[in-house]
Amino acid sequence: MKKNCPIYQVMRRMGRRWTILVLAELYKGRKKWKRYSEIKKKIPGLTPKMLSMRLKELEKEGLLKNRVDAKKFPVKSEYSLTKKGEDFFRVIDETKKWGLKWKVGNSDCPYVDCKECEF
Amino acid sequence: MKKNCPIYQVMRRMGRRWTILVLAELYKGRKKWKRYSEIKKKIPGLTPKMLSMRLKELEKEGLLKNRVDAKKFPVKSEYSLTKKGEDFFRVIDETKKWGLKWKVGNSDCPYVDCKECEF
DNA sequence: CGGTATCCTTTCGGATACTG
DNA sequence: CAGTATCCGAAAGGATACCG
Secondary structure (H helix, E strand, C coil): CCCCCHHHHHHHHHCCCCHHHHHHHHHCCCCCCEEHHHHHHHCCCCCHHHHHHHHHHHHHCCCEEEEEECCCCCCEEEEEECHHHHHCHHHHHHHHHHHHHCCHHHCCCCCCCCCCCCC | CCCCCHHHHHHHHHCCCCHHHHHHHHHCCCCCCEEHHHHHHHCCCCCHHHHHHHHHHHHHCCCEEEEEECCCCCCEEEEEECHHHHHCHHHHHHHHHHHHHCCHHHCCCCCCCCCCCCC
């Protein structure tokens, strides 16, 4: 295994706390663009600082994009996945399946039509 | 999203540095049981402390099992994946595919018949 | 060989207050 | 609303030495 092993590289970027949860929130439902506060209130325990950091990292890595409407107050800032970000869905999906299959940490979210996840 | 969301729970366990790389080493090749030193020398930068910690965590989580032959010196300690651990392959596989597709961190390991990965 | 023990540095991340 | 700034404690991780 070398330093440029994809597993090594991906995990260094995506393995930090909240990262994958933020992405998961952006996959949900049919709504493409989501606001900062929408994301924040959906993830229990997530502080504003952490959300800001993760959003910046993900934008830098090219997994999401941000658009800001500053024409009037309050400012409207929205986030959406890029193609690269959408593609990561497969990893999250397998993660979810595995977690459910093995009841990791008593995972009990139903896989289909989950009201909480909308996944 | 609740605390028992599978994605949340899985990432808290598997998102730490080296964890997934250790698992990846155990998937490789046809050899079922692998020794501590075998794993260690394959992962660049991994220290003995970190390997010990991760192996213990993974055993506790039921992803791998350990067998020790202390009948003679030096002691022989070997590790192998459980069914649960093997199952996690799907997540790692998707991670690898994604990393390669998007050249994350200049990932350049060929997907099939990779000499380094044996994956 | 297969780990521990120790020490030390870095990073993470929670809380809270504040601002355009 | 959408963030920053600051502070601080906790946790993670690296280096290295040592041991049965």
